[in-house]
Amino acid sequence: MADEVVLLSSWFSPFGMRVQIALAEKGINYEFKEEDLRNKSPLLLQTNPIHKKVPVLIHNGKIICESLIAVEYIDEVWSDKSPLLPSDPYQRAYARFWADFIDAKMYQPGRKTWTTKGDEQEASKKEFLECFKLFEKQLGDKPYFNGDNFGFLDVAFIPLHCWFQVIETFGEFKLEEEFPKYFDWVKRCLQRESVSNTLPDQKKIYALACLRRKQFGLD
Amino acid sequence: MADEVVLLSSWFSPFGMRVQIALAEKGINYEFKEEDLRNKSPLLLQTNPIHKKVPVLIHNGKIICESLIAVEYIDEVWSDKSPLLPSDPYQRAYARFWADFIDAKMYQPGRKTWTTKGDEQEASKKEFLECFKLFEKQLGDKPYFNGDNFGFLDVAFIPLHCWFQVIETFGEFKLEEEFPKYFDWVKRCLQRESVSNTLPDQKKIYALACLRRKQFGLD
Structure with a gap:
């Protein structure tokens, strides 16, 4: 079956x-x-x-x-193809820790950069940037967060990229200048059909965020 | 080495x-x-x-x-002895989901039953009890949360038991009457040296909570 x-x-x-x-x-x-x-x-x-x-x-x-x-x-x-988590227990723990970090520490501040204003927005921008710096540092000189191969931590993080135009615009960040390694990693990920066929166009996401901001009374 | x-x-x-x-x-x-x-x-x-x-x-x-x-x-x-996570992928996902539930949904309300007062305490008591009911229901007629063997989900939950005297006393619960299956499960877990040698006496935890409540200005 x-x-x-x-x-x-x-x-x-x-x-x-x-x-x-x-x-x-x-x-x-x-x-x-x-x-x-x-x-x-x-x-x-x-x-x-x-x-x-x-x-x-x-x-x-x-x-x-x-x-x-x-x-x-x-x-x-489906363990016979494209393993996502590494086989080494420490590397697995490392991937799980930083994937959890994205959800526990980065997601809410990232969201608040465009869903809030004033002091709350400023605090969120600062928090998001600090977390992003910490996270991006994990990449080092590796092609992927897990090492040489696209894996669990890349899968966990790359989807947030389609929200970056929103975060950059409303948070008034210039992330590309400050984080070239991150943007090289994004390009590598987007060469994979699994990623490029999944991530929606940033402009479509941006249009949705503009609509939501109007609904929230922010614009 | x-x-x-x-x-x-x-x-x-x-x-x-x-x-x-x-x-x-x-x-x-x-x-x-x-x-x-x-x-x-x-x-x-x-x-x-x-x-x-x-x-x-x-x-x-x-x-x-x-x-x-x-x-x-x-x-x-140390995979050669006492496996904690089941081998079946669905059972593993189930164990991970409910272990995460303990941390995401039960821990803070449980803590607030004895570290807060007034409306905040009442809301926490209600939330804790609802979550505890949902969680306890997962036990069903199984000896352990994972099934026949002591495993990951039991390891994740049993430590909270040493805080139950604190939660029952300050939250004014009578959990033992309402949840006999849970208390049978606790007895089974406590028969294992790994658990009985680890969990501190509830009275010692209770004394610590009383001290903390004084420090917080609650008593």
Whole structure:
């Protein structure tokens, strides 16, 4: 029996994109079900009653929530192709630690650079930049965060890049000048079809952010 | 060369206890370095500059932070004995999801049942109880959260039990009457030396909480 794989996500969700990239790396066909996060489907609420968030991966009826957990699941189920986590336990712990850092420390400040104003925005900009510096430093002179091969930590981070035009514009950053290694890494990642076919155009994301800012009364 | 294993933790840290239990399950000797969290050691600040928290595991000079990541690391390095994560990818994802739930949803409300008062305390009590109910339901009729064998999810949760007298007393709960399956599970876990030798006496934890409440101006 062929695998039945369904992904509940939203086209602009960087968390959903992680799962899309992982599935693409493994060459898995799946059905993408677009979720309207302002009017969540009964299927989303039923499959993720705890967090009520995308992405939700459904594989032969088995439900896997939380993007990093889903990426590990995909890596373990389809282990014969494109390994994402390294095999060495310390390197695995390293990848898990920094992937967790993205979610725990960078995501909210990054989001607040364009969803808040005044002091809250200023504090978020500072926090985001400090975290980004710390994270980018992990790249060093390696081609990928995991070393020589595209892997778990790259999958965890690259989706945030499509939000960078938004963060740079509203946060008034010039990230490209300050972080050339990061932008070289982005170019390398975008050479992979798994990434380039998944990440939406930054302009489309920017248009969505402009709309949301109007709805939030910021513009 | 024998493994050199050092653990920086505090005797009352449920996160540190996870690592202690995992090491004990694997039969690994290690040096426990007690940290004063009100006056953190240079070694802690140097080994965990991001979070500045215990536990930190140092294995032959390699530094592993974040308790769940450290438990997975221990399980992968010493894989020949007492496997903690199940081998099935879905069961692994399940264990990771609920372990994350403990940290993301239960820990702070649990802590606030005894570190806050008034409306904040009432809201925390309600939230803790709802999360605890959801979590306890996962046990079902299984002897352990992972199934027939003591594993990752048990390691993640059992340390919180030594804080239950504090939570029950200040939160005015009677958990034992309402959750007999949970208390049967606790008894099963405490039959393991890895657990009984690690968990401090609830009375000692209670005395610490009373002292902290005085310091916080709550009593």
